[in-house]
Amino acid sequence: PVPAAPETAPVPADPGATAEVPAPAPAEADPRKPARRRRIVAVAGCLLLAAAVAGGVGYTGVVVDGADRDAGAPVWASAKAAADEEEAEATGLAATLVPYRPDGWTRGPDLGEFGSDTVLSGAQATALRKESLRGLPRSERRRLEKEIDRRPVAGMAMRSYVRTPAFDEGEKGSVTTGIVLAQMESRAAVRDTSTVQNDFFASLDIFREGPRIKGHTNARCFLPPADSD
Template identity: 25%
Template sequence: MSDAGMSGEVGEESAGNPGESPIPSVKRRALRAGAAVAAAVLLGVGIGVGIIKSQYRQTSATPAAHTPAAAPSPGAARPSYGAQSDGTHFGAMRDLLLPVPTGFALGPDDGVYGDDTELTKDQIDGYLDDRVAELPKDQRDKVKAALQAQGHQAAGVRSYRSSDGALVATVWLDRFDKQAVEAANAFDAAMGSDSGLFRQGPAVPGHQQAACFLPPLRPSNPIDELDCTAGVGDMLVTMHVEGVAPLPKSEAVSIFRQQLERLAVPGATA
């Protein structure tokens, strides 16, 4: 999961000057979309792999109905971005990211990665370092090497702030080997539902493979959060949302749903 435990920091920062937006600039580390892969590496062939296999069977057993992306007609010009029928995506990450929807503007920077960025090769190396930074020192190189072995190819981030300033959603796309995406998404979903550390979040209509979770309820905190994860072919999609409690979950889920539909694989049924 992403850094759901940051709400204490947010609550402290949000007590700013009257009239300011209750949602602060994002100062936390960037969403570590591959953290589930790292956790799976550390758990090895034990219970972690069992959770992954069990959860993936559950999420993939019953395909969800949704409108797949239309395959290009014969002779049509190839689009600049999209998905192949085998689930691999092509095009710039900034094109694959959801454009800013009506009623939103670009949001705050997510750490050093900005609010509308396709990471360079040099940034990706630092990004992997960032994702393993909280691990014990003797594990960091091992896990980073494992992440690199999973075929991490590209990453991109875009943040969205609602026009009233009450909600900020940050979406990360990470392109991995397809099997690694499946494992990471299944592990994230299992940790969110089975660990007891999170509240179950809303469903994403038409996307049964997606999972959303909320941190433990803290009634005195004016800020609530939501994390969502999904795998689409070779693309791992994660979203972190912060908003004034009660969180407008339908708006957040709508952004995530639109992002998944932008990545939809032609002919896919789930």
């Protein structure tokens, strides 16, 4: 057998020698900051599921538990077309949404993983709202989760639509729109939720101020950043 090499003791450092310390590298800009900003924009836009609509125009409504849920005539229908439509039976939250119609407004794109027409229970809606906060900073996420728990949603109905152009009438392009209707326990909860949401969007200092709605002084509209894709 070959004898093992003898172990060598560590050589003491020369007390007169000085260690050469490398100069610190210049600080680089944190590449996560732009990504974090984009993430906040994306997450904030879907707090109430509006971002679940795959493109197009989004609309979010709230009804109070026990209130009259008659949807009435669709605003985009002519009087004759509205009269020809059979009225949906007012049972359940989904009955308040405008039904799909053969005159152009048909089934739209999927709303996330839920398809184009779905109803969620209060527990499902609450879990989904909290899931949408996942990308926010911890402090903001916890604050908003507490607000969600304080004002629970009793249920939620979602439906998306697409309107194809009538080429024989000179129309071009198509329009997609999604409606997310949340049911809450009281009008006070609706007002408080709206106030918290508006304050949160305004505090981000990211969104642009949108148009005002005549007759609704407390309503706020927010537009995405001008440089967003």
